[in-house]
Amino acid sequence: MTEKIFHQNPYVNETKAKIIKKEKEGDLWKILPDKTVVYPGGGGQPQDRGFIENFEIVKTKEENGKIFHYIKEDIKKDEISISIDFKKRYDYMQQHTAQHLLSELLIRLFNYETLSFSIGEEHSSIEINAKHFDFDKIKKTEEFCLNQILKSIPVKVYYAKDSSSIPFRKPPKIKENIRVVEIEGFDYSACGGTHLKNTSEISLIKIIKTDKIRSNIRLYYVAGYRALYDYQKKNKTILELQKIFGKPHEKLTDGANELKDKYEKLRKEIKHYKKREIENEIEKIIKSSEDFIFKVFEDEDIKDLKFMAKKITSSGKNILFVSKNPTKFFIIGRGKGDTNLKELSEKIFSTVKGRGGGREDWLEGKLENLDDIEKLKALLEKSFDRA
Ligand SMILES: [Zn+2]
Structure with missing residues (x-):
């Protein structure tokens, strides 16, 4: 049996104890002391952070009133000191x-x-x-x-x-x-x-x-x-928020809601202008004399990118679109000729690093390396031309 000092007086943070038994178990030393201040855990309360001398007790195990303490180092003495992190x-x-x-x-x-x-x-x-x-x-x-x-x-x-x-x-x-x-x-x-x-x-x-x-x-x-x-x-968080919103703490929820409403309104406006911008862009591209349209976008929304690609290919142009951020997403679309993009994909992914898939007239995926864009462009120019 191990004398449970933590039960007698939970305010005691250290005791001298004698080692009754010591053995190696795996990488750890399993020590049975005659008494301890370390609560082994149970009933919703975690095990104490405890130490034998200066070595942290990695785990404890209670068996029939015996409390085994596990540490990583060997202790070469019979009388030891057992302590706990009392703050904890x-x-x-x-x-x-x-x-x-x-x-x-x-x-x-x-x-x-x-x-x-x-x-x-x-x-x-x-x-x-x-x-x-x-x-x-x-x-x-x-x-x-x-x-x-x-x-x-x-x-x-x-x-x-x-x-x-x-x-x-x-x-x-x-x-x-x-x-x-x-x-x-x-x-x-x-x-x-x-x-x-x-x-x-x-x-x-x-x-x-x-x-x-x-x-x-x-x-x-x-x-x-x-x-x-x-x-x-x-x-502290409230005081920081008060500074940001310039309102007393009772008004912070109002402030946050106002901001949320403004954000929603702006988001709708941006969406509206964005749509108009995309439509203009599509119109410009369709009117151009180029057969192969190559465009690199900084961070275009994938949904918008697909929308543009569909419109332009259906007007009879071939395209390569890449959006750099955040995904290095690309679309290859065929609007003219009979280049089979599905068949071409093997050649594409042996030339540039990435992955993707699609149909005969549409391929989309992700590039691993943005430096490959020019290589991909050259390959497509040749392939579309040949067709
Ligand atoms: Zn209790």
Whole structure:
């Protein structure tokens, strides 16, 4: 058995320990210490970032009360020091204790049960058996959470021989020797994680978004320092947006909508002018005396390019169109003669690098190298001429 110091006192960040067993497993050294401060993970809470001496613990495994620690290097002594990244652990304690409070309040306020829980690197989430969870519910939940936080309620941890006398939020499957985490008189959970000693240390719970998942709702939240960092980050974004829009934060949504409307209007206008420009271009080309039209566009829309190519080839001209950006897209079209482009494609792709396909009178695809354009042009001039 490994003595679980993280259970006795989750605020301890380092311990001396004795190695009971050590063996090589693959590339790693598997070490069994007599005691540890490293929470091995489970119940929604991730494994701690831990160290044996200066070596990072790559993973842990718990088997029948034994907690194995894996490291990459060999440790050539029996007495070791095991430590954790306490900033990260404390963050997990804040998120985890927040979850207990949140889960209990969601039952008391709306009768929503917590189905699962997970602490992520960015935010934590709980899935509840709700169909909807609107903005008013979010506000109410957050305020009620804060009320409980401000009451500075002690969080007690003890073992219960018989669980039947304890009013668990979610009755555990095991009935004997249960580890009870109690937000005094408020919430009773059977839990093996690490928690704060008082609700005041949660400091704040903010629900940052909701998602519909299966037929339930997933609430994403941040607590403690995470809530502060989240607020700092978002406030910075708001201040930057205020500068861009020249509006106070209450008017930012209006500002963004105005901009979106203007953009839509401009987009329509541009489309209109673009269409006119393309029509003029087509007319000019059709009127020209050239039989083979070669044009390179900087960044023509593929749809527009195809439209032009169709119009011009149907007027009886052969074409090679290339749009440089972003795709190096090309169209070869036959409007005159009987050159079979499908047959010619083998010769084309042995001369220039690229890929494509089409019909006897139409070939389109992508060039690998824009330097090949001239080669392609020369090849086509010859082929169309011969026909
Ligand atoms: Zn817990």
